Amino acid sequence: MTAGKHSVGWMILELLTSVIIFLVISTYLSSDDYTVSSSSPPYEHIRVACTPGYVASKAAKIISNYSHNHTTFLQLSDYFWTVNKSLYSLPYGTKGSELEIMQALALTQHYHLPQEIERLECRRCVVVGNGNRLKNSSLGEIIDRYNIVIRLNNAPVHNYEKDVGTKTTMRLFYPESAFFDLRLDANPETLMVLVPYKRLDLQWLKTILNNEKRIKKGFWKKPPMIWDVNPENLRILNPYYMEVAALRLLGLNKKNNKLIKPTTGLMAISFAIHFCDLVHIAGFGYPAPTNKTEFVHYYDKTLMKQLLVSEHKVPLEAIAIKKLLKHNVIHNLTYF
Known part of the structure; x- marks a missing residue:
């Protein structure tokens, strides 16, 4: 009994x-808090079959005027023989920066996708964020299985391979974040994709490639003055994807939010949902603003209070990412 x-x-x-x-x-x-967790195990998503047009069909339902009719990278032919009309200036468009774009593109001389990407029947992509939740995740082998691995800014690969993998198809960066190791944190075929936030970013690239007198003023942090990159691996991302991130994913009013710039992470997601047929993310999400001990990144000791004073609207971006997750436009390998 x-x-x-x-x-x-x-x-x-x-x-x-x-x-x-x-x-x-x-x-x-x-909750509307941007530290929300997803209980979905990562290994289920990696087995999802890739269907051509899957992401496009999902994204078109929640993003106004969603379109594939835009070049991935800026091309010299769009500026040299024709007048490329853009409604916005950088970082949302190319208006007013045509000369700097032409000068930079004339030096890179490569504007297209590699053949191994072009011939993919279905593009399976993972956008690897820089968040601390990648630490001890053991996701390295999973990440390396994707056709296309997109990394951000100066996030290192060397010494973190177990958690973040070794494969890098594209690394999106801007001058102030170009401090990654070109030998240890990239593969020989990795595309270095400049995300131009301002005209000065294009001028910096031109001085590096042409070995001209370096520009030191006008950056929020001094960018590399010596950068031994192979011009064949350089591309300049079409600012259209930044426009989508800011005006459609975040819903910002351009006239009233002149200084608001989406993070490279959100912009990378914006790019991926136009470029890929399957989009997974890993390492996105931040500690709560009141959390004074958890680090933001997996590789350094940046705290949340340092990020909150930036121009980025972190809470708004979290809401945008949650919406994409909710509607299955993207899937998460970590928690958010």
Whole structure:
């Protein structure tokens, strides 16, 4: 009899525990806080079959005027013989920066995708964020299985291979974040993709490639003055994807938000949902603003308070990413 009562007691306790856990998770997932966790195991998403046009079909339902009719990278022919009309100036468009674009593109001389990417029937992509939740994730082998691995800014690969992998198809950067090791944090075929936030970014690239007198003023942080990159691996990303990130994913009003710039991470997601047929993300999400001890990145000791004083709108970006996750435009390999 005692054993029976004991068993019934344990059953009731387990039931109550399950209910409490369910309520906690439900509340957590419905929260507007941008540290929300996803309980989906990463290894399920990697097995999802890639269907051509899958992401486009999902994205078109929630993004106004979603379109594939835009070049991936800026091309010299768009500026040399014709007048490329853009509604916005950098970082949302090319208006007013045509000369700097032409000068930079004339030196890179490569504007197209590599053949191994062009001939893919279905592009399976992972955008690897720089978040601290990648630390001890052991996702390295999973990340390396994707056709296209997109990395951000100066996030290192060397010494972090177990968690972040070794493969890099594209690395999106701007001058102030170009401090990654070109030998250790990239593959020989990696595309170095400049995300131009301002005209000075294009001028910096021109001085590097042409070995001219370096520009030192006008940057929020001094960029590399010596940068031994292979021009064949350089590309300049079409600012259209920044426009989509800012004006459609974040819903910003350009006239009233002149200084607001999406992070490279959100812009990379914006690019991926136009470029790929399957988009997974890893390492996105930040600690709560009140968290004074958890680091933002997996590779340094930046704290949340340092990020909150930047021009980026982190809470808005979290809402945008949650929306994309909710509508299955993208999937998460970590938690968000």
